[in-house]
Amino acid sequence: MSPKSFNISPLTRISGLLSVNVVFDNGMIIDALASSTMFRGFEWAMKNRHVTDAVYMTQRVCGICSLAHGAVSSYLLDELYDNEISETAQLLRNIMYAADFLQNHLRHFYIFSIPDFVQMPQTMPFHCQDLEDLRLTPEQTQRIIPHVAEAIKAAQKAHEILTVFGGKAPHQHSFLHGGVAVAPTVDKLTRASFLLQEIQAFVKQCLIPDTQLLADVYQDYFHIGNTPRRLLSFGLFRFGPKNEKLLWRSGVLDEANIPTVPDLSLIQEDVETSWFTKKSGEGQQLSPSPRKPGAYTWVKTVKYAGQCFQVGPLARMIITGRYAGGTSTMDRIVARSQETMLLTELMHDWLTQIQPSETPPLTQNSVLVKQQATFPTDAMRGALLHSVRLEGEHVAEYNIITPTVWNFSARDASGNHSPVEDALIGTTISRDSLLNTTVGRIVRSFDPCISCATH
Amino acid sequence: MDWEAFLAFCRKNRASNTQQITETVLPAVSQFLAHTGQPKLPVIWLETNDSGDNNIAFMNSTYPYAEQVFANMIDLLYSNTFMAAQGEDALQILFAAAEQYKGEFTLVVEGAIPTKDDGLYCVIAQTPTHRITALEAVQWLGSLAKHVVAVGTCASFGGPTSAEPNITSSVGVSAVLTREVIHVSGCPVNPDWFVGTLAHLMMYGMPELDELGRPALFFENTVHRHCQRRSYFDKKDYAEQLGDEKCMFSLGCMGPRTHADCPYRQWINYVNWPVRANTPCIGCTTPNFPDGSAPFFTPLPQKRPGQAPQDSPAEKESPP
Numbered sequence: 028m029s030p031k032s033f034n035i036s037p038l039t040r041i042s043g044l045l046s047v048n049v050v051f052d053n054g055m056i057i058d059a060l061a062s063s064t065m066f067r068g069f070e071w072a073m074k075n076r077h078v079t080d081a082v083y084m085t086q087r088v089c090g091i092c093s094l095a096h097g098a099v100s101s102y103l104l105d106e107l108y109d110n111e112i113s114e115t116a117q118l119l120r121n122i123m124y125a126a127d128f129l130q131n132h133l134r135h136f137y138i139f140s141i142p143d144f145v146q147m148p149q150t151m152p153f154h155c156q157d158l159e160d161l162r163l164t165p166e167q168t169q170r171i172i173p174h175v176a177e178a179i180k181a182a183q184k185a186h187e188i189l190t191v192f193g194g195k196a197p198h199q200h201s202f203l204h205g206g207v208a209v210a211p212t213v214d215k216l217t218r219a220s221f222l223l224q225e226i227q228a229f230v231k232q233c234l235i236p237d238t239q240l241l242a243d244v245y246q247d248y249f250h251i252g253n254t255p256r257r258l259l260s261f262g263l264f265r266f267g268p269k270n271e272k273l274l275w276r277s278g279v280l281d282e283a284n285i286p287t288v289p290d291l292s293l294i295q296e297d298v299e300t301s302w303f304t305k306k307s308g309e310g311q312q313l314s315p316s317p318r319k320p321g322a323y324t325w326v327k328t329v330k331y332a333g334q335c336f337q338v339g340p341l342a343r344m345i346i347t348g349r350y351a352g353g354t355s356t357m358d359r360i361v362a363r364s365q366e367t368m369l370l371t372e373l374m375h376d377w378l379t380q381i382q383p384s385e386t387p388p389l390t391q392n393s394v395l396v397k398q399q400a401t402f403p404t405d406a407m408r409g410a411l412l413h414s415v416r417l418e419g420e421h422v423a424e425y426n427i428i429t430p431t432v433w434n435f436s437a438r439d440a441s442g443n444h445s446p447v448e449d450a451l452i453g454t455t456i457s458r459d460s461l462l463n464t465t466v467g468r469i470v471r472s473f474d475p476c477i478s479c480a481t482h
Numbered sequence: 483m484d485w486e487a488f489l490a491f492c493r494k495n496r497a498s499n500t501q502q503i504t505e506t507v508l509p510a511v512s513q514f515l516a517h518t519g520q521p522k523l524p525v526i527w528l529e530t531n532d533s534g535d536n537n538i539a540f541m542n543s544t545y546p547y548a549e550q551v552f553a554n555m556i557d558l559l560y561s562n563t564f565m566a567a568q569g570e571d572a573l574q575i576l577f578a579a580a581e582q583y584k585g586e587f588t589l590v591v592e593g594a595i596p597t598k599d600d601g602l603y604c605v606i607a608q609t610p611t612h613r614i615t616a617l618e619a620v621q622w623l624g625s626l627a628k629h630v631v632a633v634g635t636c637a638s639f640g641g642p643t644s645a646e647p648n649i650t651s652s653v654g655v656s657a658v659l660t661r662e663v664i665h666v667s668g669c670p671v672n673p674d675w676f677v678g679t680l681a682h683l684m685m686y687g688m689p690e691l692d693e694l695g696r697p698a699l700f701f702e703n704t705v706h707r708h709c710q711r712r713s714y715f716d717k718k719d720y721a722e723q724l725g726d727e728k729c730m731f732s733l734g735c736m737g738p739r740t741h742a743d744c745p746y747r748q749w750i751n752y753v754n755w756p757v758r759a760n761t762p763c764i765g766c767t768t769p770n771f772p773d774g775s776a777p778f779f780t781p782l783p784q785k786r787p788g789q790a791p792q793d794s795p796a797e798k799e800s801p802p
Contacts, residue, residue, distance in 0.1 A: 034570070034608065034609065034610060035569035035570075036569060036570075036573070036608045036609070037562055037568070037569070037572055037607040038568055038569065039562050039563070039565050039566075039568040039572050040563065040564070040566075040568070042563075043529075043534060044562065044604070044606060046605075046607065046608045064605035064606075064608065064613070065604045065605070066603045066650065067531050067603075067643045067650060067652070068650055071647055072642070072647070074647075075646075076777070077776070077777035077780070079777070079779055080772075080776055080777055080778050080779075083772075083778055084645075087533050087535070087642040088533060089534065090532070090535025090537065090538040090539075090670065091535075091538055134538075134541065138564070142566040147566055150552070150553070151552065151558045152552065152558035152561050152565040152566065153565070153566040154565075154567070155571055155575055156566035156567060157567065175549065179549050182541065183542050183543075183750070186542050186750050187750045190750035190753050191753050192754075192759070194749070194754050194757075194759030194761060195750065195754065195755060195756060195759075196542065196749070196750055197533075197535045197538050197539065199759075200756040201760065201761055203724060203761070205724075208724045208759060208760040208761050209759050210725075315603070315649060317602035318602070387724075387760055389723075389725040391724065463568060463569050463571070478533045478534045
């Protein structure tokens with residue numbers, strides 16, 4: 028039999044628009060292309076704007092991880108204005124940040140991922156679900172299904188915590204350069220604590236056992252969708268008056284078992300197989316080119332020291348020594364759920380530590396001390412980086428590298444693959460009818476965000 | 483529930499008794515469905531070029547929660563975000579639904595429509611031989627739908643996707659259709675505005691729209707008019723810095739030019755909104771957002787010349 032090509036398009040239940048093409052031969056995926064098919068041009072839209080508009084503008088890159096963009100823009104501005112961040116603001120920022128993580132992880136697991144593994148009620152929007160390879164017993168299915176509705180409520184509560192302090196969600200207003208514009212008054216802290224308790228109970232009683240159940244029943248997925256063990260994290264939860272401390276360390280993990288600190292100068296972006304052409308002349312002048320021959324995605328290629336790296340909760344958990352497993356589909360799912368539990372515990376501690384106050388913890392300097400800055404942090408899906416060059420108070424150049432750029436990079440000229448394409452290639456599938464399901468499970472385990480990746 | 487009662491109910495919704503919506507509206511909807519024998523509102527939801535914030539906003543709906551909307555109000559035939567099916571199956575569902583519910587379904591579009599290079603900057607699905615662009619899909623489905631709802635500011639007016647220099651030549655949905663489009667703007671949309679519009683369509687048909695095509699029920703007044711800090715404005719007591727509990731006009735507030743009910747409806751289970759969070763309203767429901775609001779922290783009269791939208795001919799709250 029000659030190789031056959033399959034399109035999974037649209038690959039639904041993710042953020043944004045994605046098509047995946049796989050070449051299937053002799054029971055094995057021998058090639059895969061992950062094609063991100065939307066492009067807006069945020070790096071162009073950022074030019075000439077006042078630099079303080081970056082927090083609200085860049086949040087519009089992404090709906091599901093919007094605060095992450097606002098946060099990294101704020102860190103960037105803190106550096107440009109040399110702000111001092113008060114202890115209260117540090118705690119409050121991280122409470123808000125973690126709340127947005129909870130919302131993301133819960134929605135990913137229950138709304139996007141569960142229909143890959145569990146038979147849903149045959150009502151819309153779950154009609155015509157692919158029923159191949161759904162392995163739970165009717166009792167197990169009965170137990171999990173009501174959790175989907177509860178997860179919708181729990182994720183809403185996570186955004187309610189964010190909104191109590193942030194004004195709205197997504198695209199919050201108060202986490203800005205210099206701190207947070209809302210005071211952590213006792214009523215707000217109390218409301219947040221009780222909301223968190225309910226979320227935490229859900230995570231303990233539903234998310235963790237449900238994840239365990241999937242891990243037990245779909246054990247083979249600990250061997251499906253493996254990537255090379257090259258993992259990267261920029262670290263998570265910034266503390267210190269200059270955002271200089273990280274609660275969860277950053278790291279590059281290659282073949283070595285000890286992670287090293289990432290050197291940002293080793294990051295390189297390219298557009299060989301992306302829908303962009305390079306203009307001649309100085310600088311990195313790109314122009315979008317949706318008919319470029321040989322190109323297949325709006326995501327650029329990003330590499331660290333010449334190689335592709337996987338980012339996300341699994342990378343964070345392994346780099347910080349909290350997870351000992353491999354780099355498979357199920358490892359990514361399990362690590363994300365375990366991280367969710369840890370986040371609720373951290374938030375609990377921070378809400379206990381924070382001193383109630385009626386003064387917003389915000390001090391914004393008004394004089395720029397730098398004209399250029401680069402800031403890395405981890406977001407929900409992994410390593411996120413914003414960098415800016417100014418002319419006066421206005422943006423001359425703004426560059427964004429999101430987590431899904433790392434995981435869904437366009438392949439390079441020599442055919443080196445992104446983590447997601449690597450995870451797909453080499454997968455054996457016993458019958459054609461399992462192809463859709465298997466590809467969907469592998470791809471979704473990365474929690475792709477295509478709006479972010481293409482921006 | 484009669485139409486006037488429904489409108490009155492939507493208008494006066496407050497934080498004090500959020501359960502009331504579920505308790506009042508859902509039984510009314512069920513009763514309506516039972517009484518008329520009508521099916522739920524059939525909906526095809528297309529995601530085009532935005533940040534996905536509007537489907538997140540929908541998931542933040544409380545009373546009814548998203549799953550209650552699915553169970554009681556709409557039949558979500560197609561949605562890139564929510565449907566279980568994927569790939570070829572999903573595309574077949576879209577084609578079949580468009581045919582079967584022709585003239586009946588409500589088309590919801592989330593995101594702007596790029597028009598440059600034949601719309602190739604947004605492809606909703608690709609077959610081995612063809613990239614189905616958002617432009618194509620919206621024009622095709624827009625011609626078959628009973629109602630078209632643009633959800634969010636990108637779909638309504640272009641929004642951040644069409645921000646200068648708009649290298650993809652993106653526009654709002656109505657710019658690529660020749661029919662009426664309901665603009666439920668907001669960046670993101672407030673879930674009440676969206677779910678309330680769907681409820682109105684299902685039970686009473688077209689809602690009354692303002693001159694910009696937005697449901698008057700949610701967008702008839704300016705933010706400024708109902709702002710809790712209006713008394714500070716009237717006394718010219720302006721905030722000096724972000725975080726001050728005073729009028730945010732001095733820090734770029736777009737409230738006087740922005741039509742939305744944020745001050746009394748608020749966000750995410752009705753707990754807060756931007757001005758209450760001691761920051762300016764940035765006018766995210768306006769047709770020129772974000773460029774017309776930029777720079778965000780510069781007072782209205784000094785924003786970029788010619789950019790500030792005059793979206794209300796009857797504007798009465800001009801700054802002093």
